[in-house]
Amino acid sequence: xxxxxxxxxxxxxxxxxxxxxxxxxxxxxxxxxxxxxxxxxxxxxxxxxxxxxxxxxxxxxxxxxxxxxxxxxxxxxxxxxxxxxxxxxxxxxxxxxxxxxxxxxxxxxxxxxxxxxxxxxxxxxxxxxxxxxxxxxxxxxxxxxxxxxxxxxxxxxxxxxxxxxxxxxxxxxxxxxxxxxxxxxxxxxxxxxxxxxxxxxxxxxxxxxxxxxxxxxxxxxxxxxxxxxxxxxxxxxxxxxxxxxxxxxxxxxxxxxxxxxxxxxxxxxxxxxxxxxxxxxxxxxxxxxxxxxxxxx
Amino acid sequence: xxxxxxxxxxxxxxxxxxxxxxxxxxxxxxxxxxxxxxxxxxxxxxxxxxxxxxxxxxxxxxxxxxxxxxxxxxxxxxxxxxxxxxxxxxxxxxxxxxxxxxxxxxxxxxxxxxxxxxxxxxxxxxxxxxxxxxxxxxxxxxxxxxxxxxxxxxxxxxxxxxxxxxxxxxxxxxxxxxxxxxxxxxxxxxxxxxxxxxxxxxxxxxxxxxxxxxxxxxxxxxxxxxxxxxxxxxxxxxxxxxxxxxxxxxxxxxxxxxxxxxxxxxxxxxxxxxxxxxxxxxxxxxxxxxxxxxxxxxxxxxxxxxxxxxxxxxx
Numbered sequence: 001x002x003x004x005x006x007x008x009x010x011x012x013x014x015x016x017x018x019x020x021x022x023x024x025x026x027x028x029x030x031x032x033x034x035x036x037x038x039x040x041x042x043x044x045x046x047x048x049x050x051x052x053x054x055x056x057x058x059x060x061x062x063x064x065x066x067x068x069x070x071x072x073x074x075x076x077x078x079x080x081x082x083x084x085x086x087x088x089x090x091x092x093x094x095x096x097x098x099x100x101x102x103x104x105x106x107x108x109x110x111x112x113x114x115x116x117x118x119x120x121x122x123x124x125x126x127x128x129x130x131x132x133x134x135x136x137x138x139x140x141x142x143x144x145x146x147x148x149x150x151x152x153x154x155x156x157x158x159x160x161x162x163x164x165x166x167x168x169x170x171x172x173x174x175x176x177x178x179x180x181x182x183x184x185x186x187x188x189x190x191x192x193x194x195x196x197x198x199x200x201x202x203x204x205x206x207x208x209x210x211x212x213x214x215x216x217x218x219x220x221x222x223x224x225x226x227x228x229x230x231x232x233x234x235x236x237x238x239x240x241x242x243x244x245x246x247x248x249x250x251x252x253x254x255x256x257x258x259x260x261x262x263x264x265x266x267x268x269x270x271x272x273x274x275x276x277x278x279x280x281x282x283x284x285x286x287x288x289x290x291x292x293x294x295x296x297x
Numbered sequence: 298x299x300x301x302x303x304x305x306x307x308x309x310x311x312x313x314x315x316x317x318x319x320x321x322x323x324x325x326x327x328x329x330x331x332x333x334x335x336x337x338x339x340x341x342x343x344x345x346x347x348x349x350x351x352x353x354x355x356x357x358x359x360x361x362x363x364x365x366x367x368x369x370x371x372x373x374x375x376x377x378x379x380x381x382x383x384x385x386x387x388x389x390x391x392x393x394x395x396x397x398x399x400x401x402x403x404x405x406x407x408x409x410x411x412x413x414x415x416x417x418x419x420x421x422x423x424x425x426x427x428x429x430x431x432x433x434x435x436x437x438x439x440x441x442x443x444x445x446x447x448x449x450x451x452x453x454x455x456x457x458x459x460x461x462x463x464x465x466x467x468x469x470x471x472x473x474x475x476x477x478x479x480x481x482x483x484x485x486x487x488x489x490x491x492x493x494x495x496x497x498x499x500x501x502x503x504x505x506x507x508x509x510x511x512x513x514x515x516x517x518x519x520x521x522x523x524x525x526x527x528x529x530x531x532x533x534x535x536x537x538x539x540x541x542x543x544x545x546x547x548x549x550x551x552x553x554x555x556x557x558x559x560x561x562x563x564x565x566x567x568x569x570x571x572x573x574x575x576x577x578x579x580x581x582x583x584x585x586x587x588x589x590x591x592x593x594x595x596x597x598x599x600x601x602x603x604x605x606x607x608x609x610x611x612x
Contacts, residue, residue, distance in 0.1 A: 023402075025400070025401065027370075034401065037389065037393065040389065041386040041388045041389055044388035045387075045388050113381065113382065113384040114384045114385065116350065116380050116384070117383035117394075117442070117445070119348065119349065120350075120446075121373065121402065122369070122372075122401070123370065124369065296350035296351060297345075
């Protein structure tokens with residue numbers, strides 16, 4: 001042992017050279033491995049039970065409402081049925097799934113000290129980030145698919161084989177919902193990477209999505225009188241378009257009581273998809289940027 | 298390959314506070330090195346930089362010659378570590394957690410199974426292999442963490458106060474485990490502030506205080522650092538001894554500088570010299586016929602050096 005100054009090593013360090021280093025799996029394999037065990041952890045966790053309870057409650061309420069009122073506007077064809085039940089519920093559930101599974105995905109590694117176990121392994125931080133991202137995506141997708149199964153079960157009951165006559169619009173709506181999930185998860189991971197305390201991360205994301213964005217959207221619309229195209233909560237409006245049709249981009253609505261005409265905006269496909277893609281890519285990499293620099297102090 | 302750990306000018310500052318100040322230290326070979334220092338000395342900060350949990354302000358850390366800061370994946374591939382009592386995902390069992398960490402390290406499934414059985418047996422957690430970690434006590438989790446650090450049979454093991462949170466029996470078992478590891482071709486770098494633990498298991502020590510390395514040496518040579526210094530020796534007798542008897546018979550013995558009374562039957566003698574002088578004194582004390590039943594250093598050589606070096610730092 002020496003406590004004297006030692007030679008300054010070359011950039012990148014010397015080679016390991018014991019023959020075992022090459023056995024460490026590739027980054028991609030490690031991402032899949034990590035996500036598998038993280039997903040298993042989610043499936044056994046209380047949060048998954050909570051999420052399933054929310055899905056079941058949402059599905060049960062919609063089932064009961066349709067069964068009681070039997071609205072003819074929904075029961076005419078599959079697109080109307082799915083348009084009425086799928087899009088709104090999915091948006092709501094994606095938000096909950098993102099918060100419940102993703103809110104503390106990164107912050108929890110610091111607060112719960114699970115990161116000390118993971119980061120002691122020969123894995124890159126980006127691997128941990130991607131593995132957890134994939135696991136949250138899978139857990140959220142399971143929740144959304146259960147909800148979809150409930151909706152399609154209802155569709156089968158009311159429409160029979162007609163429920164499966166043209167699933168293209170529903171598939172397109174599901175694809176848009178997944179894009180929204182990815183964008184939301186990017187946003188959630190960004191905040192989760194910025195905090196070392198799970199509660200803060202979950203609270204900030206929940207408050208932002210449940211109240212903050214709605215308030216900002218209203219302010220932008222009513223006070224600034226501009227289209228809030230840059231809001232994720234606005235862009236997600238396109239999820240229902242394949243089923244319900246694309247509404248007019250700008251609508252003038254006259255309030256019969258106040259006789260004031262207000263301008264309402266609906267995102268175009270291009271806006272919606274573009275903004276969701278932008279949020280997904282931008283916030284995901286921003287979150288990784290923070291996680292790469294966060295220290296386990 | 299000879300296992301090694303090396304810090305080159307390793308420095309960590311948190312704002313204006315310097316937690317570690319240009320640490321230059323190289324340890325290599327199959328041995329156990331105790332990384333000593335009082336709370337806040339910078340021990341954990343150093344180990345965290347060796348495992349890339351925090352980033353150096355200056356300098357680099359190397360494991361087996363590979364820079365942790367530039368290639369953490371390769372550097373940590375031959376290293377097992379236990380830093381600050383980590384938590385395993387609570388819904389996973391130890392067996393599943395080891396499957397994950399073993400697979401991430403590139404171990405084959407049959408290798409993981411075999412090693413899991415060995416390391417869980419070593420920490421006496423075999424019967425808990427299939428229970429969720431979330432139900433474990435702190436001590437049980439720490440045992441599983443130690444097992445996890447050893448899973449891949451690494452060349453280098455970094456342990457940050459491994460007996461933290463364990464009951465006395467658990468602490469003794471951890472020491473036994475670490476002693477067992479020394480028999481293999483492995484470098485163990487273990488931080489601790491429990492001197493008896495370090496004396497018990499380590500071959501070498503490095504003493505850190507306020508972010509600075511005070512010394513690093515073989516444990517066997519630590520006593521030499523005391524030079525011709527005076528050591529405290531506790532002597533216990535079967536029956537009370539009068540002060541007059543002590544002054545007449547004990548005080549004049551060669552090497553005895555002074556004495557003080559701890560109890561009617563126990564004295565602390567300040568003795569000059571090393572082990573040969575102590576051996577001679579023991580024979581002479583026993584020969585006085587005072588009923589000597591115990592003769593031991595009031596503090597170990599390491600404790601003496603530790604306290605002296607730390608107090609020099611305080612001054």
